[in-house]
Amino acid sequence: DAGITQSPRHKVTETGTPVTLRCHQTENHRYMYWYRQDPGHGLRLIHYSYGVKDTDKGEVSDGYSVSRSKTEDFLLTLESATSSQTSVYFCAISESSLTRGNTEAFFGQGTRLTVV
Amino acid sequence: GESVGLHLPTLSVQEGDNSIINCAYSNSASDYFIWYKQESGKGPQFIIDIRSNMDKRQGQRVTVLLNKTVKHLSLQIAATQPGDSAVYFCAEKHFNKFYFGSGTKLNVKP
Numbered sequence: 614d615a616g617i618t619q620s621p622r623h624k625v626t627e628t629g630t631p632v633t634l635r636c637h638q639t640e641n642h643r644y645m646y647w648y649r650q651d652p653g654h655g656l657r658l659i660h661y662s663y664g665v666k667d668t669d670k671g672e673v674s675d676g677y678s679v680s681r682s683k684t685e686d687f688l689l690t691l692e693s694a695t696s697s698q699t700s701v702y703f704c705a706i707s708e709s710s711l712t713r714g715n716t717e718a719f720f721g722q723g724t725r726l727t728v729v
Numbered sequence: 730g731e732s733v734g735l736h737l738p739t740l741s742v743q744e745g746d747n748s749i750i751n752c753a754y755s756n757s758a759s760d761y762f763i764w765y766k767q768e769s770g771k772g773p774q775f776i777i778d779i780r781s782n783m784d785k786r787q788g789q790r791v792t793v794l795l796n797k798t799v800k801h802l803s804l805q806i807a808a809t810q811p812g813d814s815a816v817y818f819c820a821e822k823h824f825n826k827f828y829f830g831s832g833t834k835l836n837v838k839p
Contacts, residue, residue, distance in 0.1 A: 644825055655818060655831040656773070663825060671826070703772055709825060715761035715780065718820075718827050720772035 616640050617721040619704050625727045632691040634724050636704030638684075644707040645687040646671075646718065647679060649700040656703065662687055694728040701725050741836040748806040750833045752819035757800060759821040764793055764804045767816045767832070776804070776817075811837050 616639030626632050636645060644663055648656040648671075658671030660679040668679050676698060678690045691698055705718040742748045754762070760781040765773035779786045779793045779802075786793050792805040802819050816832040 646827070648829075653831060656820075656829040658826060658828070661826055672828075705827070707825070707827070715778075715822055717763050717775045717778055719775070720765075722772050723770075 617704060617706055617719060619702075619721040619724050621724060622722065623725045625729060626694050628695060628728055629693050632694050632726065632728075634689045634702055634704075634726070636687045636689070636721060638687075638706050640706055640708075640719070641684060642706040642708040642719075643684075644709070644718075645681065646705040646707070647677070647687065647689045648703045648705065649673065649698075650703060650723075651700050659689065659702075691726075694726075696728050699726060699728045738831070739834045739836065741838060742809050744809060744811060744837055744839050746809055748804075748809045748813070748835060748837075750804045750806075750817050750819075750835065752802040752804075752830055754800050754802060754819070754821045756821060756823050756828075757797070759823045761822040762793070762795060762802050763820045763822070763827070764791070764802075765818045765820060765829075766813075767818065769815075773818060806835075809835075809837050811839060813837055 618637045620635045646661040647659040650656050657673045659677050662668045662681040680688045702724045704721040707718040763778045764776040767773045777788045777791050777793050779795050790807045794803045814837045816834050818829050818832045820827045820829045
């Protein structure tokens with residue numbers, strides 16, 4: 614398995630509270646992603662990063678912010694959690710190089726977040 | 730935005746039979762495609778990939794076919810086993826972002 618660690622693995626929080634999910638990689642990959650997975654929607658991109666301090670929005674970014682201060686860490690923050698943000702969150706990493714071209718995304722094990 | 734979809738949400742096959750899972754993608758400029766397998770409680774795992782300059786790629790018991798004319802991708806699993814039971818996703822890569830379909834659940838009957 615690719616060296617990706619998500620923490621926490623499970624969290625229950627109350628509506629209106631801030632929540633931060635952490636993704637840590639040991640692969641030194643340039644690209645990092647946060648997805649959410651909901652029944653009937655598959656995996657939807659929240660935010661992604663293409664380098665330290667370089668981030669961009671994905672398909673469902675409203676209510677989420679991210680930060681990447683180091684290559685290995687990508688944080689996802691819910692500033693004020695809502696019940697609609699109850700989901701399973703996956704972090705992924707990817708690399709692209711001149712020698713290998715496109716490569717696949719590797720996923721972490723996921724964080725199950727419940728907002729009550 | 731990108732759109733990657735699957736034709737069949739659930740597929741049931743007999744153990745030993747071949748399975749075919751289909752996928753349609755929307756962006757003709759996507760240059761890289763991947764199939765993932767996801768087991769319950771786990772993250773998606775890479776199965777096989779194909780680049781846009783290829784039509785077919787084979788792995789161990791799996792084959793991916795790409796038809797760029799109709800923007801269609803398929804995953805063939807030979808001699809399907811109970812361990813193949815999972816949800817399968819196709820994904821397309823565009824500008825270093827991956828876009829996924831909603832998935833197909835494969836049930837393998839013993």
